[in-house]
Amino acid sequence: MPIVTLRNVKKDYQLGDVTVPAVRGIDLDIEAGDFISIAGPSGSGKTTILNLIGCIDTPTEGAVAIESAETSTLDDRALTDLRHRHIGFIFQSFNLVPVLDVYENIEFPLLLGYERLSKEERHARIEELIGEVGLADHTRHRPNELSGGQRQRVAIARALVTHPKIVLADEPTANLDSATGQQIIELMKRINAERDSTFIFSTHDPEIVGIANHVVRLHDGLITENSRV
Amino acid sequence: MIPTLRVILRLALRNLREHRSKTIIIGTIVALGIAVLVAGNSLVEASARGIRTSFIDTYTADVMVSGRTDSDLSVFGFPPQSFTEEIPRIGSYQTVFERLEADSAVTAVSPQLTGNAVVHVDEEQNEDFFALLLGVDSSSYTATFPAAIDIVNGAFPADAAAPFLMLQENQVELYEERLGVAVSVGSPVLVTSFGGGGIRRRELTVSGVFRFRQQTPGLEQVALVDAQSFRSLQGLVVSAGLVELSAAETEMLGATDLDAMFGSEEFGAIEQSEPQANLSEEAVLSLFDSVERVELVIDRGAWHFLLLRLSDPSQAARKIDELNTYFEREGIGAQATDWRDASGGFSSLATAVQLIFTILIAIIAVVAVIIITNTLVISLIERTSEIGTMRALGARRSFVFRMFVMETLFISWVFGAAGIVLGALIVVVVDSLGIRTENEFLLILFGGEQLTATLSGFSVLLSALIVTGIGVLASVFPVLLALRIQPIRAVQVEQ
Numbered sequence: 001m002p003i004v005t006l007r008n009v010k011k012d013y014q015l016g017d018v019t020v021p022a023v024r025g026i027d028l029d030i031e032a033g034d035f036i037s038i039a040g041p042s043g044s045g046k047t048t049i050l051n052l053i054g055c056i057d058t059p060t061e062g063a064v065a066i067e068s069a070e071t072s073t074l075d076d077r078a079l080t081d082l083r084h085r086h087i088g089f090i091f092q093s094f095n096l097v098p099v100l101d102v103y104e105n106i107e108f109p110l111l112l113g114y115e116r117l118s119k120e121e122r123h124a125r126i127e128e129l130i131g132e133v134g135l136a137d138h139t140r141h142r143p144n145e146l147s148g149g150q151r152q153r154v155a156i157a158r159a160l161v162t163h164p165k166i167v168l169a170d171e172p173t174a175n176l177d178s179a180t181g182q183q184i185i186e187l188m189k190r191i192n193a194e195r196d197s198t199f200i201f202s203t204h205d206p207e208i209v210g211i212a213n214h215v216v217r218l219h220d221g222l223i224t225e226n227s228r229v
Numbered sequence: 230m231i232p233t234l235r236v237i238l239r240l241a242l243r244n245l246r247e248h249r250s251k252t253i254i255i256g257t258i259v260a261l262g263i264a265v266l267v268a269g270n271s272l273v274e275a276s277a278r279g280i281r282t283s284f285i286d287t288y289t290a291d292v293m294v295s296g297r298t299d300s301d302l303s304v305f306g307f308p309p310q311s312f313t314e315e316i317p318r319i320g321s322y323q324t325v326f327e328r329l330e331a332d333s334a335v336t337a338v339s340p341q342l343t344g345n346a347v348v349h350v351d352e353e354q355n356e357d358f359f360a361l362l363l364g365v366d367s368s369s370y371t372a373t374f375p376a377a378i379d380i381v382n383g384a385f386p387a388d389a390a391a392p393f394l395m396l397q398e399n400q401v402e403l404y405e406e407r408l409g410v411a412v413s414v415g416s417p418v419l420v421t422s423f424g425g426g427g428i429r430r431r432e433l434t435v436s437g438v439f440r441f442r443q444q445t446p447g448l449e450q451v452a453l454v455d456a457q458s459f460r461s462l463q464g465l466v467v468s469a470g471l472v473e474l475s476a477a478e479t480e481m482l483g484a485t486d487l488d489a490m491f492g493s494e495e496f497g498a499i500e501q502s503e504p505q506a507n508l509s510e511e512a513v514l515s516l517f518d519s520v521e522r523v524e525l526v527i528d529r530g531a532w533h534f535l536l537l538r539l540s541d542p543s544q545a546a547r548k549i550d551e552l553n554t555y556f557e558r559e560g561i562g563a564q565a566t567d568w569r570d571a572s573g574g575f576s577s578l579a580t581a582v583q584l585i586f587t588i589l590i591a592i593i594a595v596v597a598v599i600i601i602t603n604t605l606v607i608s609l610i611e612r613t614s615e616i617g618t619m620r621a622l623g624a625r626r627s628f629v630f631r632m633f634v635m636e637t638l639f640i641s642w643v644f645g646a647a648g649i650v651l652g653a654l655i656v657v658v659v660d661s662l663g664i665r666t667e668n669e670f671l672l673i674l675f676g677g678e679q680l681t682a683t684l685s686g687f688s689v690l691l692s693a694l695i696v697t698g699i700g701v702l703a704s705v706f707p708v709l710l711a712l713r714i715q716p717i718r719a720v721q722v723e724q
Contacts, residue, residue, distance in 0.1 A: 056719065083622070083716070084622065099243035112625070
């Protein structure tokens with residue numbers, strides 16, 4: 001049973017009077033535990049696909065299902081709940097909350113009123129992730145006191161803190177140098193293997209694409225390759 | 230729920246600290262606005278209280294009962310535009326008086342007559358002075374207004390039925406300054422009155438000189454006179470339900486000169502009494518059959534007002550309603566009003582000051598709301614990606630709502646509290662400076678000679694409510710915008 005299913009998904013954007021098709025009819029199944037790379041040049045529709053899977057955008061046509069739940073039937077609150085419970089986000093620009101430190105940024109999703117974890121349980125979970133992403137010495141640093149790579153590690157820990165089944169990463173290495181980018185992808189790969197989370201990331205870097213076990217290539221909003229390694 | 234609130238509070242506080250300049254701009258506006266509100270409200274309240282106390286203690290008492298009229302009637306008579314209108318007498322006076330005397334809530338009653346007159350001090354000099362005559366019963370007057378006047382010279386006559394004329398000290402000083410004539414106890418003065426459809430002149434002897442403890446500009450010309458003399462001047466020897474006299478009859482009764490009695494049939498002819506032949510009790514008695522009859526007419530007769538002191542002044546409004554219902558039910562031509570109506574235009578100054586202050590506050594509030602809203606919207610635009618990210622991570626709209634409201638309320642309350650403290654300091658400083666005035670306008674405005682301000686719980690509570698209102702109102706538009714931010718904004722806006 002695929003954890004994510006896209007059926008004949010189309011997404012158009014309206015730019016003034018012009019309708020721009022970003023995704024032009026895609027069918028895709030993603031299995032649980034996949035480490036999937038969505039590759040393609042700029043404007044090919046990578047980010048749009050991730051946004052649709054992440055339930056932060058809705059398709060113009062077609063259906064997106066997360067764990068068999070059809071997202072188009074859900075209202076804003078249900079989509080918010082679904083995102084929180086099932087999906088972790090890693091953004092290209094890290095998107096950390098600037099006024100919170102490393103620990104608090106990672107803790108943030110746990111404080112949104114869903115889980116009833118004790119302070120000790122939260123602490124244990126956060127400390128484990130901080131150790132896992134290698135930021136034990138930076139717990140009380142604010143995002144502006146960290147390097148790009150360190151920020152992205154915080155974002156990875158934050159994405160994982162709710163134990164999501166799916167982690168979405170939109171060009172997670174785009175704002176990093178190649179060595180750091182490589183480290184981040186390897187970290188994601190390791191966590192994917194250890195935690196059995198499904199990682200879906202977009203990239204246009206051919207070297208990074210090669211690390212994935214499932215590669216989807218896009219061009220002009222259509223899938224040109226869908227292969228498993 | 231508690232960890233959620235904690236993170237909301239943490240975010241709110243840190244965002245305020247992070248955007249220090251915006252916080253300071255908003256906070257300063259709020260603090261200054263509230264300081265003005267607290268200090269201004271305290272001053273206005275003190276002023277209103279001063280005016281109220283001053284008038285109730287000196288002129289109006291707690292409740293004024295008068296004859297029925299649709300015009301604005303005060304204890305000083307009708308306003309200048311209704312100068313010619315005759316002040317109505319209290320209908321069924323005896324019934325009303327007995328009703329009030331039997332009322333346990335009424336601690337003192339002072340009947341009063343009001344009329345205008347001209348005082349001529351020196352026969353050799355052709356200069357007259359305006360006087361506002363208040364015809365009173367001396368014992369009731371002093372019982373009802375024990376703190377109203379200080380008698381500088383002379384005294385009310387021991388005999389309650391004896392005539393008297395009490396002049397204000399400043400008027401006596403004015404006579405001396407203008408005419409070089411020293412008017413003192415025992416001095417005769419000619420008083421000319423215009424009431425009762427004619428002009429009458431009487432020579433009255435000054436019994437005393439007094440000063441009002443609370444000086445009110447515009448009321449320097451008030452003089453106190455006994456009811457008998459007043460009625461004779463005004464042609465008002467009338468008892469409701471006892472004897473009704475026409476104006477012509479009244480004029481005749483007021484005359485002591487046979488020529489004047491028979492020499493003129495014209496309404497309004499000037500009647501001149503002989504010097505020293507002032508209207509004594511004997512003079513009036515000679516016009517009637519018996520002493521009893523006269524006293525009945527004088528004491529129970531025509532009065533314009535009954536001024537009541539209540540055991541509990543806060544119940545004045547209830548007592549007024551009760552009396553008006555009673556007058557209505559019994560078909561009595563009387564009405565009861567509060568001190569504001571009784572003081573005429575003087576209390577409206579306090580109302581006007583309060584109105585101006587309220588408008589000022591409204592302007593400050595509107596400006597504060599606009600500036601705060603504008604600053605919050607700018608801050609919101611800068612934080613669109615952050616809010617989009619929070620929404621993507623699972624923050625519900627209610628979380629965003631609470632976060633923004635918390636920020637605004639925090640600013641409002643913290644800086645509002647600072648504003649209250651600042652306002653209180655202003656009040657303390659103003660009070661300790663003991664600012665005094667002799668300016669006529671400021672005398673009324675201050676409610677006395679010294680500007681006093683007292684910090685009241687009401688003013689602090691009102692300020693707290695207003696600052697909360699400003700906070701809530703200012704955050705409505707930004708919050709609505711914030712709630713519309715979709716999670717996709719997390720990836721659409723570069724940080």
